Amino acid sequence: MRIHPLLLLVVIGVKSKGLFDFKTDTLDNFNGGRRLLASGSLRTLTDILRQLKFPIPKVGPASNMYKLKWSAKLEHKAFVYGENKSSFPDLEFQSFKYDGLVGFQWPGVLGEVISKILGPLLPHKVFRDILDSFINILESLLMAIILAVNYPKDLPVADDVNLGATEALFAHRYEIGCYTKIVYSICFMEPSRNGGYLYHFGVPCSNCSTHCEFFEDDNGFIEEGDLCVPPETESNATAALEVKQERIESNGSFCSVFPLMLIALISTCLQKFY
Ligand SMILES: *[C@@H]1O[C@H](CO)[C@@H](O)[C@H](O)[C@H]1NC(C)=O
Ligand SMILES: *[C@@H]1O[C@H](CO)[C@@H](O)[C@H](O)[C@H]1NC(C)=O
Ligand SMILES: *[C@@H]1O[C@H](CO)[C@@H](O)[C@H](O)[C@H]1NC(C)=O
Numbered sequence: 595m596r597i598h599p600l601l602l603l604v605v606i607g608v609k610s611k612g613l614f615d616f617k618t619d620t621l622d623n624f625n626g627g628r629r630l631l632a633s634g635s636l637r638t639l640t641d642i643l644r645q646l647k648f649p650i651p652k653v654g655p656a657s658n659m660y661k662l663k664w665s666a667k668l669e670h671k672a673f674v675y676g677e678n679k680s681s682f683p684d685l686e687f688q689s690f691k692y693d694g695l696v697g698f699q700w701p702g703v704l705g706e707v708i709s710k711i712l713g714p715l716l717p718h719k720v721f722r723d724i725l726d727s728f729i730n731i732l733e734s735l736l737m738a739i740i741l742a743v744n745y746p747k748d749l750p751v752a753d754d755v756n757l758g759a760t761e762a763l764f765a766h767r768y769e770i771g772c773y774t775k776i777v778y779s780i781c782f783m784e785p786s787r788n789g790g791y792l793y794h795f796g797v798p799c800s801n802c803s804t805h806c807e808f809f810e811d812d813n814g815f816i817e818e819g820d821l822c823v824p825p826e827t828e829s830n831a832t833a834a835l836e837v838k839q840e841r842i843e844s845n846g847s848f849c850s851v852f853p854l855m856l857i858a859l860i861s862t863c864l865q866k867f868y
């Protein structure tokens with residue numbers, strides 16, 4: 595593995611938050627986008643823009659939008675696919691087929707790396723907070739653009755139409771797995787396109803095979819959410835996936851891992867001071 599020692603330090607530096615939170619953060623971002631669509635919030639926005647004669651499609655609300663759950667199998671496929679890929683994304687943001695799955699590019703943890711490197715250099719917490727919110731806004735904007743840029747103008751979409759990251763908005767899909775290359779990530783989902791329709795139009799979570807998600811509001815009341823809870827069983831596409839169990843070479847592994855553990859420990863201690 596050719597990896598620059600400095601990069602390794604950076605990677606380990608962000609490990610406590612960046613990489614270990616990568617799964618939950620990524621899932622939260624996708625589900626946030628799906629919730630916006632399902633709830634009808636985007637519909638209000640698109641209706642206003644359409645009245646101003648912007649040629650954009652109506653978006654949502656959706657009655658059958660599942661909440662996504664993480665799939666270790668899909669994550670593994672993304673890892674195998676991404677292992678030998680360039681460290682920089684290809685800027686056409688196409689979706690692609692691989693091993694019976696559909697894949698696309700998504701923002702990585704670059705923002706977090708930048709905030710981890712620049713943050714400690716800033717003299718005051720106020721500046722660090724400004725930097726973090728600035729990066730946060732940029733990242734959200736980037737995600738919104740990536741989701742919108744390939745949003746289909748005509749329905750139903752044919753099987754060969756490139757949807758880029760909009761693949762993540764198919765209501766009936768409920769599993770996702772991604773692998774981060776720092777600057778960008780690669781995500782995989784099962785490829786079925788529901789006859790070319792992203793979702794079924796209607797009252798949020800009124801057409802689910804499961805029940806609706808719940809959450810607790812500020813007053814502690816349990817409220818019904820806009821997404822359908824994902825089924826517990828795997829989808830047919832992921833159930834069919836064979837994940838080869840790669841044997842971890844164990845000989846001498848402690849010796850090669852020990853320095854990394856030390857660096858991780860030191861960097862974690864250092865972070866406590868910031
Ligand atoms: C990636 O590269 C490694 C080493 O060069 C090789 O063993 C592996 O098969 C490659 N993986 C893919 C998916 O091409
Ligand atoms: C539920 O959704 C499916 C497509 O996902 C649609 O064919 C069906 O008509 C919907 N049912 C209702 C009651 O909206
Ligand atoms: C999954 O496979 C089962 C059995 O082969 C089939 O009945 C079902 O329709 C499939 N589901 C989907 C979503 O393709």
Ligand SMILES: *[C@@H]1O[C@H](CO)[C@@H](O)[C@H](O)[C@H]1NC(C)=O
Pocket residue numbers: 843845
């Ligand atoms: C690990 O050690 C065993 C015996 O100690 C040896 O047979 C095996 O080939 C070693 N594997 C590697 C990858 O070095």
